[in-house]
Amino acid sequence: MNKLSGLQFLLVASRQEPPKVDRPSPSSGNRTPDMTAFITQTLGSYIAEEALARAPSDVVAKAKLCLLDSLGCLFGGHQLPIAGMLGALRADSQRVPSPAMAAFARATLINALDFDDIYEKGHPGATVIAAALSVAEYKLCAGTEFLEAVIIGYEVSCRVGISLTHVRPRKAIHGHGTWQIFGAAAAAAKLMGLDAMRAAHAIAIAAANAPVASVMKTVYGDTPSMAKNNFGMAAQMGVNAARLAAVGYEGPLDVFEGETGFWRMAGADECRFDRLTNGLGAAYEILRVGFKPFSCCRLIQSSVQACSDVVRMAGIDPADAKHARLIVTVPPIVCAPPFSEARPRHMWAAQFSAPHAIAMAVFGVEPGPDWFVDDWLNDEIAGRFQDSIELRPHPNHGLPHGTHAASACLQLRNGQSFERHVDIAEGDASNPMRKSALESKFLRLASRVAGEGGASEVIDNVYALDEAESVRPLLRLLTG
Template sequence: MTAFITQTFGSYIAEEALARVPSDVFDRSKLCLLDSLGCLFGGRQLPTAGMLRNLRGDSQVAPSSGGPVSGCAEPAAAAFVKATLINALDFDDIYEKGHPGATVIAAALSVAEHTKSSGTEFLAAVIIGYEVSCRVGISLAHVQPRKAIHGHGTWQIFGAAAAAARLMRLDAGRAAHAIAIAAANAPVASVMKTVYGDAPSMAKNNFGMAAQMGVLAARLAAAGYEGPLDVFEGETGFWRMAGADECRFDKLTKGLGDAYEILRVGFKPFSCCRLILSSVQASRDVIRMAGIDPADGLHAKLIVTAPPIVCEPPFCKVRPRDMWAAQFSAPHAIAMAVFGVEPGPDWFVDDWLHDEIAGRFQDSIELRPHTSHASPRGAHAASAWLQLRDGQIFERHVDVAEGEASNPMPKSALEGKFLRLASPVVGDSGACEAIDKVYALDKAGSTLCRPGGRTVGTPVPKAGRKHACYGHRANPMENSPCPALVEQRLWSTARDFQLADATSWSAVSHRHCHPTSLPVNSGSAAKAAVPVGIQFNPCIDVRLRERTKQISDHGLGPSMYLHRIDAKGETSSDSNPVLRFGLRSNSLPRRAARTGCRDT
């Protein structure tokens, strides 16, 4: 008798041998974890985190004989919180469809807290979760150009269930029932209302419920609860429940355990919907090519040719009023990128959502749909056409956006993304420690826990945080817990700070600034271009050695951090970075002036 698909999945979940997993798959799983953790830390900086904190607090559990960490939240509720926050910025990983990491990583972190799994066991669960989740996702085929029923959370529940089942060490039979229970309890495919309705809402992809129910499905299966093992088969199978037009059954199990879908996962350089990444990149690049300040109004026209869906609501929305609408607004994302705002929480602060100059720039963008044959390589390809008032014309076409699996983000840039998102939450040393832990997870004796029982995704209590005082006048390198962090902060992250002609460098602010001291001597050309009120410390010479060259080879430029200083000119010991200056060609001194820098 042929096994049901749930049973094939169950056998894979329970019996996948770690020795069979290629090293590049393990390496990719670490990057997936790093990216999702960064997005989780970024999400913790949003107001949404405060709402969800109460949910986590209401579900604390005591340790049992099985050894869960004392004081941990109930794993299903914890998975809801983590998945929601990972996806909150729309900065999380991308695949052929969906954001598989939000549900897989959230479930794995939450369950691992209770099972005290080793690092290798955790990574194996992550890989298995991605494989099951992604395969179900690509099996759901839509032959109509615009889907009437659509929802990634509906199928991403399987990644959460698979990861949880592996970490709970369920046998093949119990794991099969975990998948079946998940199918019967998957979230409704609601994206046509939660995103494409009157206005995008914080419910979005419903990943929180998908992760929560996936963990519950594994726990129910462990307790003996059963689901319909034939749930994928036939004309009434899961594909029909999920709103697909047909099911490509071969995608579900063909090559399972041999061909790894996790290798087709990419990472976003911008905090916006994947559909508009190419439009944002093309627009950012064409403004750079022109060498203009977008706040000056020197351009007469910016035409962005993009997939037809980008030219329709909610993607064509100009001047969105909240972060949920802004994540799906191509004009807003383009404005943030060309104005040099750091992707992440800063894109959605009220100051930028209601900024009149940025709003006027959005008004100047014209979105035009391209024809289906416009780009044979990239389904989301886009072009930007810029005309200046003096008649000059610049064009840029992007077939495959940065960050897609076929055009991957450099590892150094992914690490920089993590450091930017994590440092405000866990401090500089905590962010460095998290990277080291992630990369060492498959080493002998490695665990997910910090001293005291916290997993790498858990913030350090505020009183225990220590921030590196890179802005300290005497010797900002003296107390640095991680010298590599300086290199990351100066020379990593997004390509919106591209090295250009040194004589035209100037500073552009990304946060409201205070009287500050710039802790790096970047040369006289850069020094001369810095607005009044920004001071260079001439005693510091940061030598970036070979790593600088490697990062520069990717076209990345410097990014500088400023810290609060007190009346004596000293950096506060608990200060977070409050301002970042990116050095780039003809950037925006007006932005620095408009956001609070004072003459001295």
């Protein structure tokens, strides 16, 4: 038998027939359901058994759009100074390229503009797509295999995320990267061909090594920073978890169950085990993923849309100072820092600043890297417009569809006023962005890096993945 190199040994896993595992019965609250298998084993069986041929056509189509959106954000991230830092880190870290380090860089860049996909919580694409791309570089796989990994990554990641529940109105411990590690681990495990038990251990290892839930400091603290959601570390450790499982490393298979389960590690008050496993492989969470039209936090998308619309309705040039003030009624959280801060000092704060995002939209700046250049961050006219914005808490914050709703009232100096309300922002899964708009977003972000021809070729490759014998042509376009 030929001996495998160290890297090959880590990336090639057993393809033996997965063991039959009974699925946990639905449950709710903190009660662990009666089961003959741990939740990690249920997820492991799903990872090993899921196939693109079983996925509905709308799920496959949505997976392609999720991939396209994340790739656009990746191209956009490459236009930022942080791309140089990450390139130097990869060059210095080791002479042999590492799929885990590649996943770290890609996940960080996909999320860098805060322009990446949205879900009930988090940005699952950053970690899933980054891990899938990075493992695919080291393993010959067909387009169908790649799409399988993407779908599986979204399902596992999203289900863990929505299983974590909170009874308090505002969490003290919060971090999407903490649970998005599972999407990276699941996608990597599928591409590496792990059987059900090894995939279960990959999930268990990922849980034991998930990044700290640090968003209350890295985003909501006094100094928002490039650490942000910690998606880079989540993607890196997710890939490493699959590689470790492939060589026999084991994790605690009961990591989700009981009072000391992963939900406690992630800072949740309860765990809804039914949301984690019920309908797995039949009801697809990826269909509830949305895409952003503006490069800022999801919480302020409706605010930006309402303000952009109301300024257009008034027909004024925001630079002419013909308005007296712009009153924006928003979710209460947006009335507090970092969301309420005008004139942010750098891009990491600007992504969460409602006044800055509103100003960029009404001044007609294309969403993406241009929102965060020094010229606009330091522009005095845009700064004065931000100073004229008054944020007020929404009185109907508890309405079913009003969580992120916003209203804008533009008052002109001549006494006229114009109003606009946005309940659900465009791009949310319940108010989806048009496919043509998503393609336009991608082309704006990618063309500066890949050229117009290269960007169009990426779109063609993404849409044809389910017929592609290899993902190499797509990867060459990305790395070229």
